[in-house]
Amino acid sequence: MxxxxxxxxxxxxxxxxxxxxxxxxxxxxxxxxxxxxxxxxxxxxxxxxxxxxxxxxxxxxxxxxxxxxEAPGTAADQNWRGVVMSLTPFLALVLFFVVPIDNSWLFFLMIPAAGAILFGTRDNRTGG
Structure with missing residues (x-):
């Protein structure tokens, strides 16, 4: 005081x-x-x-x-999620050109799916 x-x-x-x-x-x-x-x-x-x-x-x-x-795991948690998400488009591009299948464009659906899996399961309103 x-x-x-x-x-x-x-x-x-x-x-x-x-x-x-x-x-x-x-x-x-x-x-x-x-x-x-x-x-x-x-x-x-x-x-x-x-x-x-x-x-x-x-x-x-x-x-x-x-x-x-620092809350346990928050910085490390955010770091690995961001790295995986940023590498996903490159992985989809490589698979698009390397894997010889019909409809190889479907590999690009990995990008929104990865975002939903990595970030859609967290509820930021409660800090968890």
């Missing part, structure tokens, strides 16, 4: 507070509706005390401890 909560704040303090809120949202500590409400409170804040109240139940972030806690 601030030593002088009634000191007025400026645009720079509000922008810094909004960045901290964004970091907490990215770390999963806030839901989108909570973030929206707190962002509005930060935008309307005129004193340090009003800003402090927005962060009372959130941990303090320092440069040594990253504000964004």
């Amino acid at each position: 601030s030593d002088t909560p009634e000191i007025r704040i400026g645009t720079a303090e509000r922008e810094q507070a909004l960045k901290r809120l964004s970091d907490h949202l990215a770390a999963g500590r806030l839901t989108v509706p909570e973030f929206d409400g707190r962002s509005l409170a930060v935008t309307n804040a005129t004193t340090r005390g009003e800003l402090d109240r927005v962060f009372t139940d959130l941990p303090e972030t320092t440069p040594d401890t990253p504000a964004r806690a």
Whole structure:
């Protein structure tokens, strides 16, 4: 908490507070509706005390401890899915020219099928 909560704040303090809120949202500590409400409170804040109240139940972030806690498997999960998806059109093209079958154009249906399999099974609204 601030030593002088009634000191007025400026645009720079509000922008810094909004960045901290964004970091907490990215770390999963806030839901989108909570973030929206707190962002509005930060935008309307005129004193340090009003800003402090927005962060009372959130941990303090320092440069040594990253504000964004990486959820298990999310970066690696996104990475391999993206690599597989980006290679799928090339695989379809190679199969189109190499495999001697009628209707070889059907190999290109692998592209949307891969997208549906790789990304269609995840529900991004719940973070899973």
